[in-house]
Amino acid sequence: MRTPEAARTRTPEAARTPLMRRLLGPENRYLWFWVFVGPFAAGLALFTYVPLVWSVWLSFFDAHNTVTPTDFVGLDNYAEILGDPSFTAGLTTFAGFSLLIVPATYALSLALALMVSRLRFAQAFFRSVFFLPTACSYVVAAMIWKLSIFNGVRYGLANTVLGWFGGSDVAWLSTTSPPWYWLVIVTVRLWLQAGFYMVILLAGLQRIPATLYEAAAVDGAHPGWQVFRHITFPQLRATSVAVVLLLVINAFQAFDEFYNLLSTARGYPPYARPPLVYLYYVALGQGQNLGVGSAGAVILALIIAVVTVVQARWFGLGRQED
Amino acid sequence: MRRYPTDDPTAYAPPRASTPARIRAAARPSVRPPVRSPVRAPERVGRALRSVLLIVLAALFLVPFYLLVRNGLATEADITGTDWTFFPHSLKWSNLRELFDDSSVPMVRALRNSAVIAVLTTVGTLLLASLAGYGLARIEYPYANRVFYAFLVTLMIPSAVTFVPSFVLVSSLGWISTLRGLIVPTLFNAFAVFLFRQYFLGFPRELEDAAKVDGLGHWRTYWRIVVPNTRPVFAAVGAIVFIGSWNSFLWPLVIGQDRDAWTVQVALATFTTAQTVNLHELFIAAAVSILPLLVVFVVLQRHIVAGAERSGIDD
Numbered sequence: 296m297r298t299p300e301a302a303r304t305r306t307p308e309a310a311r312t313p314l315m316r317r318l319l320g321p322e323n324r325y326l327w328f329w330v331f332v333g334p335f336a337a338g339l340a341l342f343t344y345v346p347l348v349w350s351v352w353l354s355f356f357d358a359h360n361t362v363t364p365t366d367f368v369g370l371d372n373y374a375e376i377l378g379d380p381s382f383t384a385g386l387t388t389f390a391g392f393s394l395l396i397v398p399a400t401y402a403l404s405l406a407l408a409l410m411v412s413r414l415r416f417a418q419a420f421f422r423s424v425f426f427l428p429t430a431c432s433y434v435v436a437a438m439i440w441k442l443s444i445f446n447g448v449r450y451g452l453a454n455t456v457l458g459w460f461g462g463s464d465v466a467w468l469s470t471t472s473p474p475w476y477w478l479v480i481v482t483v484r485l486w487l488q489a490g491f492y493m494v495i496l497l498a499g500l501q502r503i504p505a506t507l508y509e510a511a512a513v514d515g516a517h518p519g520w521q522v523f524r525h526i527t528f529p530q531l532r533a534t535s536v537a538v539v540l541l542l543v544i545n546a547f548q549a550f551d552e553f554y555n556l557l558s559t560a561r562g563y564p565p566y567a568r569p570p571l572v573y574l575y576y577v578a579l580g581q582g583q584n585l586g587v588g589s590a591g592a593v594i595l596a597l598i599i600a601v602v603t604v605v606q607a608r609w610f611g612l613g614r615q616e617d
Numbered sequence: 618m619r620r621y622p623t624d625d626p627t628a629y630a631p632p633r634a635s636t637p638a639r640i641r642a643a644a645r646p647s648v649r650p651p652v653r654s655p656v657r658a659p660e661r662v663g664r665a666l667r668s669v670l671l672i673v674l675a676a677l678f679l680v681p682f683y684l685l686v687r688n689g690l691a692t693e694a695d696i697t698g699t700d701w702t703f704f705p706h707s708l709k710w711s712n713l714r715e716l717f718d719d720s721s722v723p724m725v726r727a728l729r730n731s732a733v734i735a736v737l738t739t740v741g742t743l744l745l746a747s748l749a750g751y752g753l754a755r756i757e758y759p760y761a762n763r764v765f766y767a768f769l770v771t772l773m774i775p776s777a778v779t780f781v782p783s784f785v786l787v788s789s790l791g792w793i794s795t796l797r798g799l800i801v802p803t804l805f806n807a808f809a810v811f812l813f814r815q816y817f818l819g820f821p822r823e824l825e826d827a828a829k830v831d832g833l834g835h836w837r838t839y840w841r842i843v844v845p846n847t848r849p850v851f852a853a854v855g856a857i858v859f860i861g862s863w864n865s866f867l868w869p870l871v872i873g874q875d876r877d878a879w880t881v882q883v884a885l886a887t888f889t890t891a892q893t894v895n896l897h898e899l900f901i902a903a904a905v906s907i908l909p910l911l912v913v914f915v916v917l918q919r920h921i922v923a924g925a926e927r928s929g930i931d932d
Contacts, residue, residue: 585781
């Protein structure tokens with residue numbers, strides 16, 4: 296990477312212009328950094344950062360069926376989407392969904408990890424069985440849940456089992472009182488993701504030093520609840536925080552199972568619409584109202600930013616301890 | 618010496634060693650056997666209960682897979698009959714032929730689309746993310762950490778926020794219903810960069826230092842020394858990306874609008890929600906769709922587990 300001037304002098308490094316030297320770095324290191332990182336950075340900028348900015352811009356325009364609107368409407372899109380009861384209902388749906396799925400997955404994954412880690416035989420087998428659903432797609436899982444397990448008619452597995460105990464058939468997905476559809480929605484995600492978080496927690500359990508358990512045994516702690524309460528659980532804190540953060544982020548992305556479980560040939564029912572499902576129908580449905588859709592996306596982004604900061608504060612991320 | 622029925626170091630009392638042995642043990646604390654608490658009957662009961670619970674849970678976790686295959690190979694009457702039984706009355710392997718012969722269900726096309734997309738996405742992501750991860754981990758640059766955090770932030774942005782604007786961008790590029798539109802925007806996976814960076818940071822520097830002494834630059838060091846010696850991380854990230862790409866639904870649903878651009882997930886979803894095909898055909902199609910993944914999963918499970926474990930480490 297020598298410039299012609301540099302080649303003429305005896306000490307090429309020193310003779311390069313200061314600007315070039317600053318840009319290329321010692322031994323052209325900065326140049327090489329961008330050769331390696333640049334392609335990814337450019338793509339990420341184009342396909343993540345540019346759409347974000349564009350979305351904010353669109354949210355101030357009347358953008359029906361167009362991505363280059365000219366009709367500036369100020370905050371009208373925001374007023375429209377916040378005034379739409381289905382959008383606020385979508386946020387409530389998301390909140391309820393997270394409150395169900397996050398603790399349920401965490402508890403099940405932790406229980407599985409604890410039980411599997413204490414196995415002295417067939418540990419790999421059980422780990423594989425619980426991890427296997429990770430390979431299944433939400434589409435396929437939702438199909439099994441909707442058409443086979445929680446089928447509303449008599450031949451569904453759940454209704455067959457109910458029938459053994461003299462229960463009558465339940466229309467799992469199409470009844471809102473009681474809202475049985477939550478059972479279907481939560482169990483499908485639980486089945487799909489519990490094994491993945493179990494593996495993360497298993498790795499966390501293995502990082503706990505054995506000397507702590509030995510010390511606890513010396514101090515007379517009962518193996519079981521006392522050891523779990525005072526050693527295992529506190530030592531798992533960093534892993535648990537990571538797991539809960541991942542669970543909340545993933546719950547926010549919920550779309551696949553809602554869409555595949557609830558939508559029918561006649562459309563999507565008016566209940567159980569998390570934000571992504573709502574946006575899918577507003578922004579890409581009839582009329583393609585991209586302005587309002589973008590306003591919804593911006594509002595979601597703000598909510599997520601607030602939730603993340605509050606969560607980080609609450610868990611005391613970055614706090615030095617131990 | 619007393620005999621102990623098991624070798625679990627935490628469950629049983631330590632051997633009551635003779636005094637000299639105990640003194641010896643105290644003199645070398647590092648080789649002292651782990652302290653054990655006395656064995657108690659409730660613990661044995663607890664362990665048995667735990668095993669039973671695990672076996673029941675494992676069976677429950679396998680039931681959905683069983684139902685997929687059961688319904689896929691059953692007759693329509695065995696699926697929807699009033700006398701539903703756990704085991705079908707007969708296995709109908711001809712369902713498989715029926716699925717691929719049915720011209721109204723674009724299964725072959727959808728499988729091919731999914732395969733092309735998943736393979737190209739995996740190769741592209743591995744190339745882009747490993748280069749970026751290596752640059753971030755190994756090439757000194759004053760703003761490397763800031764660049765890394767700018768990448769990581771995108772992981773915190775859920776697709777709920779980006780999918781409308783991404784759709785806007787891709788449609789303005791004219792990429793709707795094209796392979797480009799289905800592949801290119803998904804190649805820039807910050808999570809993959811994160812995994813590569815963490816792995817390269819833990820990779821011993823000696824090999825690269827030796828390469829540098831031999832006069833190899835960053836580029837040739839990377840291709841000749843680093844890549845051949847870090848295959849496990851490529852297998853782990855590759856498997857995770859392949860599974861994610863094969864199973865992804867929202868993006869292919871939004872971008873692959875034409876029937877010819879359907880992936881296997883979109884095709885399945887269309888028939889699940891419309892319920893226009895026979896159930897046995899739908900289930901055998903779903904079973905066929907997860908077959909490639911089960912193969913990837915079984916072959917690469919060790920690496921996938923390693924990748925999943927690393928994703929819980931936040932530093």
